[in-house]
Amino acid sequence: MRKLLLLAALSMAGAAWPNLVINGSFEEGAFVPNGHNLMQLGAGSTAITGWTVVQSGLAWVSVPNAFGGTASAGIRCLDLTDYIDAPPYGGVSQSITTEAGVGYRVSFDLGTHSEYTSIAGIRVSAAGSSQIFTELSSAGQRWDTEVWTFVATNSMTTIELVGTQSAPAYIGLDNVIVERLGPMLNGHVDLTDFEGSPLGRLVVVDVSSGGASETRTARLDGAGSFTVALAVPPGTYTVGVKASHWLRKATPGVVLTQVGPNSVSATLPNGDVDDDNEVSIGDYSLFSIAFNANPGDPHWNPETDLNGDEGVDIGDFAILSANYGLVGD
Numbered sequence: 001m002r003k004l005l006l007l008a009a010l011s012m013a014g015a016a017w018p019n020l021v022i023n024g025s026f027e028e029g030a031f032v033p034n035g036h037n038l039m040q041l042g043a044g045s046t047a048i049t050g051w052t053v054v055q056s057g058l059a060w061v062s063v064p065n066a067f068g069g070t071a072s073a074g075i076r077c078l079d080l081t082d083y084i085d086a087p088p089y090g091g092v093s094q095s096i097t098t099e100a101g102v103g104y105r106v107s108f109d110l111g112t113h114s115e116y117t118s119i120a121g122i123r124v125s126a127a128g129s130s131q132i133f134t135e136l137s138s139a140g141q142r143w144d145t146e147v148w149t150f151v152a153t154n155s156m157t158t159i160e161l162v163g164t165q166s167a168p169a170y171i172g173l174d175n176v177i178v179e180r181l182g183p184m185l186n187g188h189v190d191l192t193d194f195e196g197s198p199l200g201r202l203v204v205v206d207v208s209s210g211g212a213s214e215t216r217t218a219r220l221d222g223a224g225s226f227t228v229a230l231a232v233p234p235g236t237y238t239v240g241v242k243a244s245h246w247l248r249k250a251t252p253g254v255v256l257t258q259v260g261p262n263s264v265s266a267t268l269p270n271g272d273v274d275d276d277n278e279v280s281i282g283d284y285s286l287f288s289i290a291f292n293a294n295p296g297d298p299h300w301n302p303e304t305d306l307n308g309d310e311g312v313d314i315g316d317f318a319i320l321s322a323n324y325g326l327v328g329d
C-alpha cells in the first residue's frame, strides 16, 4: 500500500493534472454509424462511454462524414442539435469524484461551421453554478476552446454540457477536460557534501499553513530540481524539503499562486543516515556498521555513503562529524 501511494504521488510530479472525465473526446463507445457516418442518440443514452445524453437527442459524429465536419481531437465529436435543429438541444453529463471546497477547471471545444450555423452556444454546469459560452462561426469548421472553473461542494460532481443556441443546425462539442486546480511548485535543493548525481533521488516536500497541509514525494532531476503538483489552495505556506540522509529544511512565507511560477530552494545539511531529521548517535551507529563497505558488500548501506563516492570511509565520517548535533527544521 505504501508503495502504491508513493507511485501515485510520483506520477504527479512534473505533470499536469489528469483529466478527471472519462472519454472526454467522445472517441469510445458503441458507435454504429448511419449513412452519414453519424449516430443519433436519444436522451438517456449511455452509448458514449462514460457519458449520459441529457435533455434531448444529439448526433455522435465521426470523421469523415457527409457534412464535412471535423473533430477537434481524434475522429469523433458531438453535434448537440442532432437532426432536429430546434431547441431543446441535446447535451451530455458525467459524474466525477471531487473534493468539496476544491476548485476545478473545465475546458471544452465548442464547434461552429459556417455552412450550418452562424452562432452556437453551450451551457456548462457543475456544483450549482453554470455559464453559457457562445461562438460566431467563420469560414467552415472551427473549434474554440472554452474554459470555466467551479468549486466542488460534494464528493461527487456532475458535469453537464448542454446546447443552448444554434442558428440553425450545428453545435459542436469535443475534447472535454476537467482538471483539479492547485498550484504547481518548482523547487531546487542543494544536497550538501555530495559528489554523486541528484538525478532520480527522492525528496519529500511538505507544505503547510494554518489551515491546509500536504505532503508529496518528488524525484530530482540531474540539477537537483523538482516539480510537484499540489492540491492545497493558493496561499502563503511553509515549504519543507527533506531528502534521505539530509536534514529537512523549511522555508516560511512561500507564496503559492494558481498560475505560478511558484518556487522554493533549500540547502540540506548531510548526515542523517537513519532519516530521523537529526544527526546524532543513531546515525553514528549505522555508520559504524557500514564502515569500510563498498557496494555489494554485506554490510553496505547506501545511506551511509554520505558523499556519494560509492564507499563508506573517512570522507563520510568527516561529514558526519562536522554536522553532528544538527537538527533539521
Ligand SMILES: [Ca+2]
Residues within 6 Å of the ligand: 024, 025, 026, 027, 071, 072, 073, 074, 075, 076, 077, 174, 175
Ligand atoms: Ca473527439
Ligand SMILES: [Ca+2]
Residues within 6 Å of the ligand: 271, 272, 273, 274, 275, 276, 277, 278, 279, 280, 282, 283
Ligand atoms: Ca539521524
Ligand SMILES: [Ca+2]
Residues within 6 Å of the ligand: 304, 305, 306, 307, 308, 309, 310, 311, 312, 313, 315, 316
Ligand atoms: Ca563515501
